[in-house]
Structure formats: C-alpha cells, structure tokens
Amino acid sequence: MPLCSALTRFAIAGAAGTLAAAAAVTPATASESGRGGTDHQAPRLYKGVVMASQLLLRSAPNRDSKVVRVAFRDDVVTVHCRTTGQQIDGNAQWHLLTDGAWAYGSARYIRDLGPTPRRC
Incomplete structure (x- = not known):
C-alpha cells in the first residue's frame, strides 16, 4: 500500500471522527423546550x-x-x-x-x- 494512500485514509478517518463527535455534542446545547435557546438561563429577578x-x-x-x-x-x-x-x-x-x-x-x-x- 503506498504511503500517500495510507495517509489519505488516516486523514479521512480523522475528519469523519471529528464530524461525528461534533454532531454528538450539538444536540446537548439545544433547548429541550423547543424554543431554540439553552435551558441554563439566569433566573428571572x-x-x-x-x-x-x-x-x-x-x-x-x-x-x-x-x-x-x-x-x-x-x-x-x-x-x-x-x-x-x-x-x-x-x-x-x-x-x-x-x-x-x-x-x-x-x-x-x-x-x-x-x-x-x-x-x-
């Protein structure tokens, strides 16, 4: 297997892993209430x-x-x-x-x- 091909596969695998991790984290920051904001807002005074x-x-x-x-x-x-x-x-x-x-x-x-x- 040529070195260039192995490096390319390694880079693609790393990029795919990064995208998967980002996709897994993104829903955690969305509001469960459906308003699109975060649930951790300062209490109203x-x-x-x-x-x-x-x-x-x-x-x-x-x-x-x-x-x-x-x-x-x-x-x-x-x-x-x-x-x-x-x-x-x-x-x-x-x-x-x-x-x-x-x-x-x-x-x-x-x-x-x-x-x-x-x-x-």
Missing part, C-alpha cells in the same frame, strides 16, 4: 418597593431571625423569589432579596413592581 419607613431585613423569614440589614421607604429592592414564613399583619409571604447580602423581607411591607415573584 423581580423588583419591589419598600412601603415601611424602616424595614428590617432578616436571615430567615421570621421576626426571630438575625437582622442582616435595613431598607427604607421607597427603596427599590431586587427580589429573587418569595416563600412562606411567619405571618406579619395577616401576610405570611416573605421576599428573598438579593441587594448586597441575601436577606428576607416581609411581603407585607414590599409592593411588587411588575409580576409577583416566583416561589423559592
């Missing part, structure tokens, strides 16, 4: 505005947990999600905020700007 003159933001969704920081009336806060916690004036919903340190604020004192945050 929501906005809210503080309605209390001074809102203590806490390490857990209850008044017994540690105060992490304070927000003031008309502060716009970024909400990651909402969860259930201690009832405050009849409202058991709490927002997990992402501004600076992660902290919980009672939804009783945070008005949603836009859609209601998703559940945690």
Whole structure:
C-alpha cells in the first residue's frame, strides 16, 4: 500500500471522527423546550418597593431571625423569589432579596413592581 494512500485514509478517518463527535455534542446545547435557546438561563429577578419607613431585613423569614440589614421607604429592592414564613399583619409571604447580602423581607411591607415573584 503506498504511503500517500495510507495517509489519505488516516486523514479521512480523522475528519469523519471529528464530524461525528461534533454532531454528538450539538444536540446537548439545544433547548429541550423547543424554543431554540439553552435551558441554563439566569433566573428571572423581580423588583419591589419598600412601603415601611424602616424595614428590617432578616436571615430567615421570621421576626426571630438575625437582622442582616435595613431598607427604607421607597427603596427599590431586587427580589429573587418569595416563600412562606411567619405571618406579619395577616401576610405570611416573605421576599428573598438579593441587594448586597441575601436577606428576607416581609411581603407585607414590599409592593411588587411588575409580576409577583416566583416561589423559592
């Protein structure tokens, strides 16, 4: 077998292997939902505005947990999600905020700007 023929076959086999590997990887990056994007998108963040003159933001969704920081009336806060916690004036919903340190604020004192945050 001539050397040129052996090298040609080797090159063709290598190219075919590369194409097969690329074809095998490509579907893994497509979205399973059929929208054509990737499934690993950043979670949606929501906005809210503080309605209390001074809102203590806490390490857990209850008044017994540690105060992490304070927000003031008309502060716009970024909400990651909402969860259930201690009832405050009849409202058991709490927002997990992402501004600076992660902290919980009672939804009783945070008005949603836009859609209601998703559940945690």
